[in-house]
Amino acid sequence: MLSVRYIGHSAVWLSDGSTSVIIDPFISGNPVAKVGLETTSHHGLSEAVHADIILVTHAHGDHWGDSVALSKKGGTLFSNFEISTYSERQGAKAVAMNIGGSYKFAGGTIQWFPAWHSSSFPDGTYGGMPMGVFLEFAGKRIYHAGDSALFSDMRLVGERGLDLAFVPIGDHFTMGPEDALKALELLKPKRAVPIHYNTFPPIKQDGQAFARRAQSMGIDSKAMTPGELWEI
Numbered sequence: 607m608l609s610v611r612y613i614g615h616s617a618v619w620l621s622d623g624s625t626s627v628i629i630d631p632f633i634s635g636n637p638v639a640k641v642g643l644e645t646t647s648h649h650g651l652s653e654a655v656h657a658d659i660i661l662v663t664h665a666h667g668d669h670w671g672d673s674v675a676l677s678k679k680g681g682t683l684f685s686n687f688e689i690s691t692y693s694e695r696q697g698a699k700a701v702a703m704n705i706g707g708s709y710k711f712a713g714g715t716i717q718w719f720p721a722w723h724s725s726s727f728p729d730g731t732y733g734g735m736p737m738g739v740f741l742e743f744a745g746k747r748i749y750h751a752g753d754s755a756l757f758s759d760m761r762l763v764g765e766r767g768l769d770l771a772f773v774p775i776g777d778h779f780t781m782g783p784e785d786a787l788k789a790l791e792l793l794k795p796k797r798a799v800p801i802h803y804n805t806f807p808p809i810k811q812d813g814q815a816f817a818r819r820a821q822s823m824g825i826d827s828k829a830m831t832p833g834e835l836w837e838i
Contacts, residue, residue, distance in 0.1 A: 607622070607623065607744065607837055607838070608620060608621075608622060608743065608744035608746045608748075608769075608770075608837070608838045609621040609622075609623075609835060609836075609837050610770070610830075610835065610836045610837070610838060611833070611834070611835050612799065612801075612830035612831070612832060612833070612834050612836075613628075613632075613633060613636070613639050613640075613641055613832060613833070614636055614638035614639045614640070614832035614833075615630075615632050615636055615638065615639075615668055615801070615802060615805040616629070616630040616663075616669060616750075616752070616753070616772070616774065616801045616802045617629065617630050617631050617632050617633065617636070617639070617671070618750065618772060618799075618801070619641075619655065619657065620741075620743060620744070620748070621744075622713055622714075622743060622744035622745075623744075624713065625659065625711075625713040625714070625743075626656065626657045626658050627657060627659040627660075627661065627714075627743060628655070628657035628659070628660055628661070628676065629661045629662075629772075630661070630663055630668075630670075630671065630750070630752070631655070631660060631662075631671045631673050631676055632667070632668045632669060632670075632671035632672070633655060633672045634671070634672050634675075635667075635671075636668075636671070636805065637805060637806075638805055638832045639832055640832050640833035641654075641655050641833065642654060642655065643655055643672060643675055643676070655676070656676065656679055656680065656681065657676055657681045658680070658681055658682070658711075659681065659684065659711060659716075660673050660676050660681045660682065660683040660684065661684050661685070661716065661739050661741070661750075662683060662684070662685040662689050663685075663721060663736060663737050663738060663750065663752030663753065664721070664723060664725035664733055664737065664752055665689050665692070665726055665727045665731070665732075665733020665734070666724075666725065666726070666728075666753070667727070668805070669753065670689065670693075670727065670728075670733075673685075673698065674693050674696045674697060674698045677693070677697075677698035677699050677700065678698065682699050682701060683698045683699065683701070684700070684701050684703060684709065684716055685702075685703065685734075686702070686703060686704050686705070686718070686733075686734040686735060686737060687702040687704055687734060688731075688732060688733050688734030689725075689733055689734060690702035690703070692727060692731060692733070703718055704718065704734075704735075705718050705719065705720055705735055705737055706718065706719075713743060713744070714741060714742050714743035714744070715742040715743075716740075716741055717739070717740045717741075718737045718738070718739055718740075719737060719738045719739070719740060719759075719763055720735070720736075720737065720738070720759070721736040721737050721738045721751060721752040721754035722736075722754050722757050723736040723752065723753040723754055723755065723780070736752055736753060736754070737752055738750060738751045738752045738754055738763070739752070740766065746770060746838060747766055747767055747768050747769050747770075748768070748769065748770045748771075748772075749763050749768050749770070749771045749772070749793065749795070750771075750772040750801075751771070751773050751781075751789065752774075753774055753779060753780045754774070754780065755785070756781050756785035756786070756789050760792040761792040761793075763792075763793060764792050764793040764794040764795070768793055768794065768795035768796065769795065769796050769797060769838070770796070770797045770798070770799070770838065771789075771790065771793050771795035771797070771798045771799075772798075772799050772800075773789050773790065773798060773799075773800060773801065774786065774800075774801050774802035775800040775801070775802065775803050775811050775813065775816050776802045776804075776805075776808075776810075776811055777809065777811065778808045778809055779802075779808070779809065780809075783800075783811060783812075783815075783816045783819075786800065786816065787816070787819055787820065787823070790820055790823060790825055791823070795825060796825070797825065797826040797827065797828070797838065798817075798825050798826075798827040798828075799827070799828055799829070799830055800813045800816045800817065800827075800829055813829030816829065817829040
């Protein structure tokens with residue numbers, strides 16, 4: 607069983623019951639997040655966010671986010687060489703990888719794919735090539751597109767037989783809804799969740815309308831609200 611919790615923006619928290627994986631953990635400063643890093647947060651959580659595996663698609667602050675803080679709580683950060691080494695200098699435990707590379711961990715496999723975007727840290731330091739991530743976990747094949755634009759090689763990811771795809775729909779900085787629907791045609795996932803929208807005014811979109819259009823394509827799609835859990 608795969609448990610999927612949508613934190614908000616592009617942050618998703620996955621679990622197979624024994625190992626937890628978080629992708630793009632933008633939590634602190636995320637205006638839509640209903641979770642926090644500590645149980646004493648103002649959100650009043652019964653459990654703080656934690657993760658064994660921390661995956662970062664690119665260095666922008668709304669994706670790199672709290673990855674170092676989560677690593678200091680016991681998780682291992684996986685990303686490209688630039689993000690991993692930069693995070694290590696800040697105290698994270700990190701594994702440096704790059705596009706095309708894969709890594710087996712207890713419970714699954716990580717592999718990085720290209721994403722068409724940009725990547726720099728909040729202080730302006732270059733963050734290497736932006737990426738999307740393919741994850742085999744909890745018996746499922748999952749793809750998180752990061753902040754990518756639409757590009758035709760998404761079809762190659764789709765050939766792997768995806769159970770779930772996370773695709774940005776916010777427009778302005780990433781794909782908009784129309785391009786994201788075209789991405790789903792290439793990816794052919796069984797299920798899809800729109801991400802990277804409604805966090806800030808420039809990326810306001812109707813996630814429910816997008817999900818209905820994806821459903822009309824035969825894809826089980828859900829516009830998850832921040833904090834919502836979907837068990838697959």
